[in-house]
Amino acid sequence: MEQLKIGIVGAGGIATGRHIPTFQQFQEVSVSHIYDIDAEKAKIVATEFGIEYVCDTYEEMLESVDAVIITTPNKFHAPYTIQALNRDVHVMCEKPMALSSEECDAMIGAEERSEGVLHIAYHYRFMKEAIAAKQIIDQGVIGEPLVINVKAMRRRKVPGWGVFTNKEIQGGGSLIDYGCHLLDLAMWLAGDVKPIEVNGTTYNRLSKDNHDIVNEWGNFDASTFEVDDHVTAYVKFDNQASMLFETSWAANIEHDEEFISIAGTKGGINVFDMKYNTASEGLMTTTTIDYVQEKNTFEYLQASNFIRTILHDSVLKVKSVEARNVSKIIEAIYLSSAQNKAIKIQNS
Template sequence: MILNIAVIGCGSIAKYRHLPEYAQNKHVNIAAVCDIVGERAEKAALQYDAKAYTDYKELLKSEKIDAVSVCLPNYLHAPVSIDALNAGVHVLCEKPMATSEEEADKMIEAAERNGKKLMIGHNQRFVASHQKAKELIESGAIGKIYSFRTAFGHGGPEGWSADGKDSWFFQKDKAFIGAMGDLGVHKADLIRYLLQDEFVEVGAFVETSAKEGTDVDDNAALILKSKKGTIGTLAASWAYTAKEDNSTIIYGEKAMLRLEDDPAYSLVAQYANGEVVKYELGAIQSNDEGGQTTTHVIDHFIESIQNDTTPLINGEEGKKSLAIILGALESVQTKRIYSLEKL
């Protein structure tokens, strides 16, 4: 079965991830693309032999579409996803899924009401080193998990976004949050996935210190506590100017796991008995590599539609990861540890 796909938003995430990965999937026909910048839409349409639109509502009304990717500024994720779901279309939405818990609930409700898939584009779960680490943790080889630290940072979206320094990423009314929404929510989702545990408390410090002329965060540090009592830190930054950091360290009773921390080995297991196991599992996707690596997000989304299965990161999962970021904002505003159990 060939699925007709549309991509709404033709910026960098669509250009380097969604469109080429849809094109590589033999079960997909890219039928339409949409961007308010007409030239951008036309260029993508020409490259993928699709029809160009500047109004997504017109696209949904005119085209026979099975599914869409929503690759838009954060404040548009919920309304556009809901419109697509109400039009009877499956939705893959970029992260963060929404700007509030209420928006997330409306997206989930729309998917359920219309019997359509809603998947959130958290790609960290599909990284080989992360999946292997989850296997080791589940097998008991690491023992009880005591702590963790996870970080995601680079020099900022101006080097990645289609609009550079003028990008919506730096405009609070469109982005809602900065590095936490761009990068931190990925790591919130990852650590939940690895530990198979939910977080109950968060304390945070959030600053705008590296980027001038913006009021969104560019440096964030979170302290998290899980239901099982595991504590750890999460950092998100647009100020890692020399090199991207996408590493995670898990500290366990029997071993320490170093993920994406060693330049040669994507996973290093250091056991308490002195044994060290190094895994070569392939490179993590990076902004620098464009289409040389795959996120596996697109293929998983298409498979979930074809097989009528629940996507690994459905709306509920996306909401739980978003809740950590929302809780961090509350912690900053109140200058208190924030309880996530009320979300």
């Protein structure tokens, strides 16, 4: 069988630390091409990982590959994705899907017209805790999900490298970079929920006002810090469920915390603690969930799902319309904070 030719778009840490070594584990594919606007950087990565072709332009890559993995800064997700899909090239695009819901709409439109598939890399769905929790919820153990609590919190870990604090290129900070992962996971676990109203507040004083800041992830210039470092939000969904959400790069807390709890009509579940609570026959019980017996990493499972969808008509675990809902919430949180009011979300 001829191998699936994959091109890597962007030669940064997410490409070298995750996608290239993961996809190189599969015999069905060849990570054959790489492109970066910094040609020397692309050449270094190509040499390190044995990638045969370093492309001078993105267009050159699209002429030669079957699929691309887009690992660029957020601003380029939409145009690069649309360009690939217009050439019937399959796309795995790093999160977030795009900078706006309008860009997401354009990406979905290109996907609908294309023979290529579009996967947005919300990899938390492939974690063993998420897989186990999804099974419990889909079995109806907690009933209908009603109240969702989400925290994606880091203690003094502002990414001090690259363009993470550049609003024009990234679109935001802790919310669009980190919090989006747990937003996506919580909504996926809760089922087919669509956001209808968002009230949010964004902050950046933890980083911008602290020129002597202690930061574990490198140095950054506080005077030019443009993005959010802490965000809170309340989200209403179309099925009367609601979500309390908080995320931060730089919180003054004891330790990092990732937390999702979902309270339903019959019980509740704490995703990362792997426990669920029920009340029946006069008894309240707390049950520890057995881990899914899965030896592969979430990175491997995500890549496998993408490859199987292309080669064997499997179903993508992350659908573009779901990723668009995450982007709608992100967009509404930023707008709500700027206008100091709740924002209604339209769903087609």
